[in-house]
Amino acid sequence: MTKPLVFTGNRFDRAAQYRADATWMAEKQQDPTSRYVPIHNLKALIDLTDRPAIDWRGYADVKEFIEAGATLIFLGIADFACHFAIDVSSLENPRAVPNSDWGKFIDVRNISAQLRPGEAGALAQARSMIAWHDNHQFCAKCGAKTDLHDAGYSRICSSESCKAQHFPRTDPVAIMMVVRDDKCLMGRGHNFPPGQFSCLAGFIEPGETIEQGVKREVLEETGVKVENVTYHSSQPWPYPSSLMIGCFCEAVTEDITIDPIELAEAHWFSKDEVRELLARAGTPETPRASPPLAIAHQLALAWLAEDKN
Numbered sequence: 001m002t003k004p005l006v007f008t009g010n011r012f013d014r015a016a017q018y019r020a021d022a023t024w025m026a027e028k029q030q031d032p033t034s035r036y037v038p039i040h041n042l043k044a045l046i047d048l049t050d051r052p053a054i055d056w057r058g059y060a061d062v063k064e065f066i067e068a069g070a071t072l073i074f075l076g077i078a079d080f081a082c083h084f085a086i087d088v089s090s091l092e093n094p095r096a097v098p099n100s101d102w103g104k105f106i107d108v109r110n111i112s113a114q115l116r117p118g119e120a121g122a123l124a125q126a127r128s129m130i131a132w133h134d135n136h137q138f139c140a141k142c143g144a145k146t147d148l149h150d151a152g153y154s155r156i157c158s159s160e161s162c163k164a165q166h167f168p169r170t171d172p173v174a175i176m177m178v179v180r181d182d183k184c185l186m187g188r189g190h191n192f193p194p195g196q197f198s199c200l201a202g203f204i205e206p207g208e209t210i211e212q213g214v215k216r217e218v219l220e221e222t223g224v225k226v227e228n229v230t231y232h233s234s235q236p237w238p239y240p241s242s243l244m245i246g247c248f249c250e251a252v253t254e255d256i257t258i259d260p261i262e263l264a265e266a267h268w269f270s271k272d273e274v275r276e277l278l279a280r281a282g283t284p285e286t287p288r289a290s291p292p293l294a295i296a297h298q299l300a301l302a303w304l305a306e307d308k309n
């Protein structure tokens, strides 16, 4: 790897063996060493007084939310302390109450590259988990209310005749550097800023291998056939719960016919052109590559370095 990917540094011992132990969990929640990251409308509380860092709070600061039944997730153990995420979205004005010394709620995407890797990884876990609970308040099987269980790692239907158990999901996305000789294929989706190019990508579908997903997505989006798919690296992407699976593959055809619904444009780029795209990444100048935060950026760097492992 050329550089550690943002969101990949989660260092918690997730200690799953304690999740169903309500007594242990209740004790740890009130333990003076335990730490909580408050999440408000999926934004995380960040301390900006020095280098940006998660503004971890103690039990006293979040007690009222826990007692009110807010979504509470056990993230895991690090530095001999239990870490939790707590949803404080019930706060109407998070700047005013309950503690004036709280930091600022910031979109995880906008701050994670500035955090220490372990903290960005913690936010990937916290954001995905709370977003999942937000969207699974009702049973997908019968429609009844569901309740949080296992310290946040399942929800169980409240209907006695159903009792269906639901688990947090992770959605695999293949993202691929398509290479042909000394050129690579990059595209721009309609939702991308004009002039910003990235690797092709798409969700792996049920019943499909990663290799099949890569071949299908490239063919669907650009009409290019690829072979020799190899895995490179992966990145949690908490919007809301994707796992980006970075791959390389070799094109065996060259003509591009884009799917106009999926892509606005796609082109072959030389190594010199990709170097220029990368140099402009994160600036307003175009054409440019995705910002360094994105795995697509790191795949492009790896291709230039011919580091495919």
Ligand SMILES: [Zn+2]
Pocket (backbone or CB within 6 Å): 139, 140, 141, 142, 143, 144, 157, 158, 159, 162, 163, 164
């Ligand atoms: Zn149900």
